Amino acid sequence: MRATFTETARDGEARCGVVTTARGTFTTPRFMPVGTRGAIVHLAADDMEALGAQVILANTYHLMLRPGTDVVEGLGGIHGMADWAGHVLTDSGGYQIFSLSPELSDEGARFKSIYDGSMHLLSPEKAAEVQAKIGADIQMVLDVCPSSVADPDIVRAAVERTGQWAERGRSAFLEHFDAKDRQCQFGIVQGGTDEKLREQSARQILDIGFDGYAVGGLSVGEDRQQMLHGLDACMSLLPSDQPRYFMGLGDPIGIVESVARGVDMFDCVLPTRLARHGTVLTDAGRYNLTRAEFATSREPLDPDWPDSPVARYSKGYLRHLLQTKEPTAPRLLTLHNVAWMLRFMDRMAESIVAGTFADFRAGVHEVWLGR
Amino acid sequence: MRATFTETARDGEARCGVVTTARGTFTTPRFMPVGTRGAIVHLAADDMEALGAQVILANTYHLMLRPGTDVVEGLGGIHGMADWAGHVLTDSGGYQIFSLSPELSDEGARFKSIYDGSMHLLSPEKAAEVQAKIGADIQMVLDVCPSSVADPDIVRAAVERTGQWAERGRSAFLEHFDAKDRQCQFGIVQGGTDEKLREQSARQILDIGFDGYAVGGLSVGEDRQQMLHGLDACMSLLPSDQPRYFMGLGDPIGIVESVARGVDMFDCVLPTRLARHGTVLTDAGRYNLTRAEFATSREPLDPDWPDSPVARYSKGYLRHLLQTKEPTAPRLLTLHNVAWMLRFMDRMAESIVAGTFADFRAGVHEVWLGR
Numbered sequence: 001m002r003a004t005f006t007e008t009a010r011d012g013e014a015r016c017g018v019v020t021t022a023r024g025t026f027t028t029p030r031f032m033p034v035g036t037r038g039a040i041v042h043l044a045a046d047d048m049e050a051l052g053a054q055v056i057l058a059n060t061y062h063l064m065l066r067p068g069t070d071v072v073e074g075l076g077g078i079h080g081m082a083d084w085a086g087h088v089l090t091d092s093g094g095y096q097i098f099s100l101s102p103e104l105s106d107e108g109a110r111f112k113s114i115y116d117g118s119m120h121l122l123s124p125e126k127a128a129e130v131q132a133k134i135g136a137d138i139q140m141v142l143d144v145c146p147s148s149v150a151d152p153d154i155v156r157a158a159v160e161r162t163g164q165w166a167e168r169g170r171s172a173f174l175e176h177f178d179a180k181d182r183q184c185q186f187g188i189v190q191g192g193t194d195e196k197l198r199e200q201s202a203r204q205i206l207d208i209g210f211d212g213y214a215v216g217g218l219s220v221g222e223d224r225q226q227m228l229h230g231l232d233a234c235m236s237l238l239p240s241d242q243p244r245y246f247m248g249l250g251d252p253i254g255i256v257e258s259v260a261r262g263v264d265m266f267d268c269v270l271p272t273r274l275a276r277h278g279t280v281l282t283d284a285g286r287y288n289l290t291r292a293e294f295a296t297s298r299e300p301l302d303p304d305w306p307d308s309p310v311a312r313y314s315k316g317y318l319r320h321l322l323q324t325k326e327p328t329a330p331r332l333l334t335l336h337n338v339a340w341m342l343r344f345m346d347r348m349a350e351s352i353v354a355g356t357f358a359d360f361r362a363g364v365h366e367v368w369l370g371r
Numbered sequence: 372m373r374a375t376f377t378e379t380a381r382d383g384e385a386r387c388g389v390v391t392t393a394r395g396t397f398t399t400p401r402f403m404p405v406g407t408r409g410a411i412v413h414l415a416a417d418d419m420e421a422l423g424a425q426v427i428l429a430n431t432y433h434l435m436l437r438p439g440t441d442v443v444e445g446l447g448g449i450h451g452m453a454d455w456a457g458h459v460l461t462d463s464g465g466y467q468i469f470s471l472s473p474e475l476s477d478e479g480a481r482f483k484s485i486y487d488g489s490m491h492l493l494s495p496e497k498a499a500e501v502q503a504k505i506g507a508d509i510q511m512v513l514d515v516c517p518s519s520v521a522d523p524d525i526v527r528a529a530v531e532r533t534g535q536w537a538e539r540g541r542s543a544f545l546e547h548f549d550a551k552d553r554q555c556q557f558g559i560v561q562g563g564t565d566e567k568l569r570e571q572s573a574r575q576i577l578d579i580g581f582d583g584y585a586v587g588g589l590s591v592g593e594d595r596q597q598m599l600h601g602l603d604a605c606m607s608l609l610p611s612d613q614p615r616y617f618m619g620l621g622d623p624i625g626i627v628e629s630v631a632r633g634v635d636m637f638d639c640v641l642p643t644r645l646a647r648h649g650t651v652l653t654d655a656g657r658y659n660l661t662r663a664e665f666a667t668s669r670e671p672l673d674p675d676w677p678d679s680p681v682a683r684y685s686k687g688y689l690r691h692l693l694q695t696k697e698p699t700a701p702r703l704l705t706l707h708n709v710a711w712m713l714r715f716m717d718r719m720a721e722s723i724v725a726g727t728f729a730d731f732r733a734g735v736h737e738v739w740l741g742r
Contacts, residue, residue, distance in 0.1 A: 038688065039692055039697055040699075041698060042698045044681075044699050044703060045684075046683075066691065067666060067690075067694070071666055071667055071687065071691070074687070076669065081691075082688060083683045083684055083688070295438060295442055296442055296446065298451075310415075312454045313415065314446060314452070314454075316438070316446045317452045317453060320408070320438040320452075324437050326408055326412065327412060327701070327702070328410040328411075328413060328415050330698070331698070332415060
């Protein structure tokens, strides 16, 4: 089923909307917390419901190896397995695999499992098949994801192969796996920070035609100006009646700048990973709770946010649990950070509705510049 | 304030009741989950409330070293720090310290911190002072806790010193720390499995007079018959209008046999520690979820208990999370096991009220014998 995007508000290029899939709807702009193995680290579906998470991202690479594609399918697909009735998006597995220096050919990417060293091949067809079995509402086509600061020849070759693989992945999705009535599939634009390559990649992917469009291969090492340059080069080409997704972006300035350019969806491990290292997101910026000054503080993590899901617990208590390696601490910080990200997006949406997005954007820059 | 025990039902020596302290009341027979550092591992106060935990045990030894007695006090005591409005009982610190082979003298026990190697002295007076600052509703007097299978001379010496320390600890509690209006203090009977030493210790402790009485130094290595022999030797001496507490006991047969002898309160790390190792408590006994047969199971952890707080999650999902070291798994298993223990106690109470405790006891033996 085609994912549709219905605009509900606009302020400049920034937009609010509703994405409709076979499962139902979710609102945008949307941050999707990462639940790598079918659970956000330290959380379960009841927590995601309480947080109002709407969409979770799960990792194809990890799930195909553990518990294995067939096991996920046997447990009712990702939704049945995790007992999560909200949306799930699965990445293609490509991003993780490329970090393992796979053996690359036209056929696909051959890589070694981090779990048991066994060899696996991920091809565009296989990625579509695995994701069909995992059963996420949105699957991503397999792309080639080089470093954004890679040699131009490498980026050019990646764009070529991404286009070829997109064609094969789309055909596989539409013809072979009987998933298209339940799932939709997004294409991915590559091209690093090179304007011409981004345009070329966007045109290729658009020619094939997907249910939504993602910008990949950015926020992977380049600076923010280069990142936005790469984004600008393809954004205007992406159709306005389909969702637009910036893969792997989680910093507030990056997100607000992308929304300013018309992006709808984001995912990132940042808020959950930071939580596990004791870093707390607040409206005044971020801080690390392990600092000694917090040992005796009876304040909540963010005194300006009395509705944080963990506002009843003090900095002093949470720091103590963090310092003594009690898993309660990363759990509570994860709840806080994910809730903060979702609220950050909600307030951005409110500013778009109110026509005050420019003020919101300026405020985000003021707080987060240099952090 | 003296803790009072009001009997609400009886079947043989097994009894149900209400313990009243300055904080309020809790019902017995009661299992107290262990929250070593002010949190049950993986849980927080909101979970404890949802579980209906009523009483939590916290460890004086750990809290006095991290975050430190004064920090706990500064954060509002254990209740303020953990934002837990239910009851808290703190052990004296003795049990942990004796496992570190402390330098023992009449003064107290000198030991090295596991955190930074610094030297500390725990005396009966210091234990009362530290626990007064931590602010639990029930504090335990410092005792000498040898192995239950130690040489008779060692057990005899431990009983002697336990009596002397109990006298000093009680005086300190009553005279010096201004805690007695908010807190109560339990004495501890030692004596290993020796009938005469148990009697002697019980008489010493009763002569001093405490707000409740605990049986210590059992369930630490001896077999169940020896354990019950030690328990029998002192139980009949303990007054019926005060609570009776068996320290460190968590196996179902041990608990039901102790309740059959008139014990009211229990604590143990067993249900939480087992959870972290993948072992699940059910009415049909326990099993380890890591077994391969559960990989594709869509059943809940205990198919006969649809109201388990984690019944919505399947064995297959939880096993997958356990195998991939996702902390969500030990958290959900902890919720299950603690809820199971609390429910086990509730059903024992119901059988006492109904006059069917003998059947309940026989059923527990049938399921748990040899496990």
